Amino acid sequence: MSRVTPVENINYWRHPSLSGIELSQAEFTHFSFDKHVHLDYHLGVVTQGAQQFINKGSRYQLGQHGLSTLNPDETHDGQSRDAEGYRVKVMSIPVEYMNSISQEMGLKAHFFNAPMVDDPALYQYFIQLHDVLIQGQCSELAAESHLLNFMQLLLTRHPSGMLNLRQDRGLSWQQLNRIKQKIHDEPWQNTQLEALADEVNLSKFQFLRQFKLATGMTPHAYLKRVRLELAKKSLTHGALVADVAQQLGFFDQSHLNKAFKQAFLLSPVQFQRRML
Structure with a gap:
């Protein structure tokens, strides 16, 4: 069972011009996410402290300068690395939107190779993008342009991998x-x-x-x-x-x-x- 002691702050937003895009920002101390999945792509950064999580049996630590890149339907958990807690900014992107962007770029449906990338430039860009979108004051053109510029940079710097269809254990x-x-x-x-x-x-x-x-x-x-x-x-x-x-x-x-x-x-x- 997830523990909820204490959580300082959590908020959700959506930009009126970006259908289906969900934005969230939170500060966690002792809260621990049980194993779960999402229906959408989840991108996120830690702006203070560090988060640790298990993905496909391997443990990862997401600190400042890293960007989490979680595919839909990918089981993972999450908790603070230490007692100080961490602050996180997250963006949820529908599969249809990601597929549309990939097609416009001449790419196949995207699948991230790893649940996080160490890319300081993308880390800073994501924070700027997230802040602009939650303020909700930019025009539809500006909002979509900012998002597409970021996605183009992400998808070209970290090309799609091939989904491994082989299951070494469990159901095929x-x-x-x-x-x-x-x-x-x-x-x-x-x-x-x-x-x-x-x-x-x-x-x-x-x-x-x-x-x-x-x-x-x-x-x-x-x-x-x-x-x-x-x-x-x-x-x-x-x-x-x-x-x-x-x-x-x-x-x-x-x-x-x-x-x-x-x-x-x-x-x-x-x-x-x-x-x-």
Whole structure:
């Protein structure tokens, strides 16, 4: 379970001219992110202190001058490296937006080779971009120009890698993709473990073990995170909290409130007020 003692500050924004782009800024001390995934690309920098996280079984430390580059659906965690805590700026970029940028640059769909890059110039550029966008005072042309300039620099300095389709353990890539697609297509369904196991012709025990080996998460934890990520998107577009809870398969609104606050440190209503 994530720990929430204490969190000094966390805020979310979106620029009115950049549909789907989510910006956040936070200061953490003892809060620890459990293993989770995002539906979008996540870029981020630490402006004070340092963050440590595990990605694909390897431990990383993100300090000043580094840029985190997390692909969608990539399991990771996160916590402060030491007791002093850290400050972080994050930008969430929808897959469709990233694909559009890549196509305009004549590139294939992008996949970052590593969860972070050591690039002081990009680090400073990202901070400037983030600050400009959260102020919300620049024009649509200026906002999109700043973002595209940054993305062009990022994608050319750190070219896309080829996604490794081979799974050394756990479910095969094809099996895992089939299960994830089912969850993404029907996030509101309280799918039974047996039904998921049947999708890939495994026993419940085999499936549970192999899914966790492949993703680092249980099927239930993965489904819960997908629901929460989709809840954020719905709230950003003005949906009522009660409707979101019902549409995404939460038991009731209080169930969504508790899970949302545990994951994002704000209630759904608090998050929505910052985004609308």
